[in-house]
Amino acid sequence: LFAAPSAPLEPHGLTGSAYLEQLFTFGDPSRDPLAHVVSVAYMALTDDPARVSACSSKYASGKWYEVTALPPLAYDHALVAGYALSRLRAKLTYTNIAAHLLPASFTFAELEELYASVLERPLDRRNFRRRIMAAGLLRSLGRTRRGPHRPASLYSFAQRSVQMIEML
Amino acid sequence: LFAAPSAPLEPHGLTGSAYLEQLFTFGDPSRDPLAHVVSVAYMALTDDPARVSACSSKYASGKWYEVTALPPLAYDHALVAGYALSRLRAKLTYTNIAAHLLPASFTFAELEELYASVLERPLDRRNFRRRIMAAGLLRSLGRTRRGPHRPASLYSFAQRSVQMIEML
């Protein structure tokens, strides 16, 4: 989460390619003690935090936190963040929304780690791979990433537009 | 669907017990050619249409239509209605939201007919009953409804508050 208390995330300030999804409109009269504020909350996904900080000076003071360790947030913003997380969790299980949280090419281990950390539970590597593949979510790039150990095959998402897919 | 073109459904005009769920906030600048109107759309569910017409004179002119045969609607209201229907369909399969579309007691056949008509597909009576029962969705009332044929057992929902349940 990118939390910039005095400068809420502005959809139009993001670089073009970021995925945006409307979450919920918060309008409880008591959510702000000084005025009746109606906020239409959006969730933006990116694989590259730097793009968010860079797109406007307003966000330069923002900070990233693990979702499980958010600092105290103003107003009902913890509620908003919780809503975003639960939506993201749900959509990971029935859409290809993960395409917007990973770079153009990635290893299977990176995909699995994304799922495991957002869902906050360990996944069986073999069963996970079987289902992802059966869902036709990925395209193999035929390339590998070399590193200190056995090279890992690289993949990209077959589709970037978010769509429903049975998978978990 | 209750369509009252010149008098949009006002949540607070409904009788107390109606289930209300926020759908989406429509804010496309071009949705109304005359002004930039932002609409926070809600879906209300009731088992009793008369309660809606009765709650305010503004709704007296409203009419009910089969969702599959809506008349032409103003602005982007067909989009809103479509959104509502798809949300309802989805929630029938993983929540007990049907509790708000049936009276306090009902027969199994009535429940099945509700599901079949909203989902627009026939359901196998035995498999449907097995899953609904396995989900613990219903409470048997021990009473029956007498009619021209074999009496049908009456049920009510175990919970009225909407909650997630694996079932279809």
Add this chain to the structure above:
DNA sequence: CCAAAAGTGTTTTAAATACACCCATGC
């Protein structure tokens, strides 16, 4: 006794789960 809706089980098929070892590389 007949028409009409209510109610009930079993078999087959598919999917989810549980589980442990070999492989390829850099150092």
Add this chain to the structure above:
DNA sequence: GCATGGGTGTATTTAAAACACTTTTGG
């Protein structure tokens, strides 16, 4: 050659799907 992360298959369990007849009542 060893440490490390990458990659693979099978057996079991559970759930979904397909399918047809008997029961109870009113008229």
